[in-house]
Amino acid sequence: MLTFLFWLFGVAAVYSYFIYPLVLRVLVARTGVKPKAEMTSQTAAASVSLIVTAYNEESRVRAKIENSLQLQFDAAAFEIIIASDCSSDATDDIVREYAERGVRLVRAPERLGKEHAQQCAIKEASGEILVFSDVATEIPADAIQKLVTYFNDPGVGAVSSEDRFISQDGAVAGEGAYVKYEMWLRQQESKLAGLVGLSGSFFAVRKSLCSEWDIHSPSDFNTALNTAKAGLRAVTAPDVLGFYQDLKDPSKEYQRKIRTVIRGMTGLSRHAEVLNLSKFGFFSFQVISHKLMRWLTPWFLLALFLSNALIADNGAFYFLVFLSQLAFYGVAVVAHFLPNLQAVSLIKLVYFFVQVNIALLDAGIKFLAGQRMTVWKPSAR
Numbered sequence: 001m002l003t004f005l006f007w008l009f010g011v012a013a014v015y016s017y018f019i020y021p022l023v024l025r026v027l028v029a030r031t032g033v034k035p036k037a038e039m040t041s042q043t044a045a046a047s048v049s050l051i052v053t054a055y056n057e058e059s060r061v062r063a064k065i066e067n068s069l070q071l072q073f074d075a076a077a078f079e080i081i082i083a084s085d086c087s088s089d090a091t092d093d094i095v096r097e098y099a100e101r102g103v104r105l106v107r108a109p110e111r112l113g114k115e116h117a118q119q120c121a122i123k124e125a126s127g128e129i130l131v132f133s134d135v136a137t138e139i140p141a142d143a144i145q146k147l148v149t150y151f152n153d154p155g156v157g158a159v160s161s162e163d164r165f166i167s168q169d170g171a172v173a174g175e176g177a178y179v180k181y182e183m184w185l186r187q188q189e190s191k192l193a194g195l196v197g198l199s200g201s202f203f204a205v206r207k208s209l210c211s212e213w214d215i216h217s218p219s220d221f222n223t224a225l226n227t228a229k230a231g232l233r234a235v236t237a238p239d240v241l242g243f244y245q246d247l248k249d250p251s252k253e254y255q256r257k258i259r260t261v262i263r264g265m266t267g268l269s270r271h272a273e274v275l276n277l278s279k280f281g282f283f284s285f286q287v288i289s290h291k292l293m294r295w296l297t298p299w300f301l302l303a304l305f306l307s308n309a310l311i312a313d314n315g316a317f318y319f320l321v322f323l324s325q326l327a328f329y330g331v332a333v334v335a336h337f338l339p340n341l342q343a344v345s346l347i348k349l350v351y352f353f354v355q356v357n358i359a360l361l362d363a364g365i366k367f368l369a370g371q372r373m374t375v376w377k378p379s380a381r
Helices: 002-031 061-069 091-096 114-124 143-152 177-191 219-229 252-270 282-310 316-337 339-343 345-368
Strands: 048-054 078-084 103-107 129-134 156-166 202-206 233-245
Touching: 002 177, 002 282, 048 061, 048 114, 048 143, 061 078, 061 091, 061 103, 078 091, 078 114, 091 103, 103 114, 114 219, 129 143, 143 156, 143 202, 143 233, 156 177, 156 219, 177 233, 177 282, 177 345, 202 219, 202 233, 219 233, 219 252, 252 282, 252 345, 282 316, 282 345, 316 339, 316 345, 339 345
Parallel strands: 048 078, 048 129, 078 103, 156 233
Antiparallel strands: 129 202, 156 202
8 A cells, every 4th residue: 555655646746847748748749739820020909008016116116117118119009007006105106207108007995915906907907908017027128019919819818928037236047947947838838728827027918808807816827717718828928028136035035935826826726617627628737737736746745755764665666766865855955054055056956846845835834724815015126
């Protein structure tokens, strides 16, 4: 029985990271969206509303507005809305200074969180395409034009940018192995049933898909779910980038991960129908594989370690696997106390993997204990 559990937990532990990508690649090759001729830069007539969510951003909102005003798009078909989640500092006053330049302030009547502020802005927006962004995200001048071009495909309901980090010294961080893996995964999901989550800091969606807006679920998941319900796809745009700085205090990254996962778990728990394979098909398969199974991975890893410990003396194979697990986690512990070792790519990858799964475990425990995170405070960058 213990041997069976060892293999069961072993397969489950590697499923989301290794087995799922392989299955996804096969499905894309057989049933995915076929490549179309390259889209032209001329897009169908469309109006765009850029919605920027802000809470107490007096130190950064001016720079964000100036960045938004530099975006290249037909001025007659483009509007900028700052959605204030009841900011208590000078954020709203700064936004009002730009009223004559066409920047609109939509202030939520009460502080109920990011998604509620976005919902208030959606009701006021006039654009056919809604682009959502955070104050911390810098958008390249041509990004909106590129983003809107993807909507030439009638099967596309939402488009996600790809994130790029800027270090505190101003340099753009290079793409690590994990980031490249995630971007590849997003590209495959785009070709099958669409993304199961977009970049929350910069994405676009048809306004017609925003009528059902759950203020208690992350907007990136809201958008992916509403797009799938409409029989459309949410796709990634590799040529559309959003730049934002790393956190000033790297130790806060762990808490950010927990906050993000709890919000994701909340969204899935509120819309469990998305797990219905007979109703949502491949989209459900992707949600289960990419989201649910990944959130469960640390539990599977823990169960694998314990079951392996109990059968380590059953043969050389099980003993070597157990030693390998000890070494793997040992490297992560040493790298935590000796950060300089993280300069080695393989050690950095091991440390990152372990850190992520500890955060997932922590978030899962907090979620099961009833903790929710709807009202938010932006991280210092």
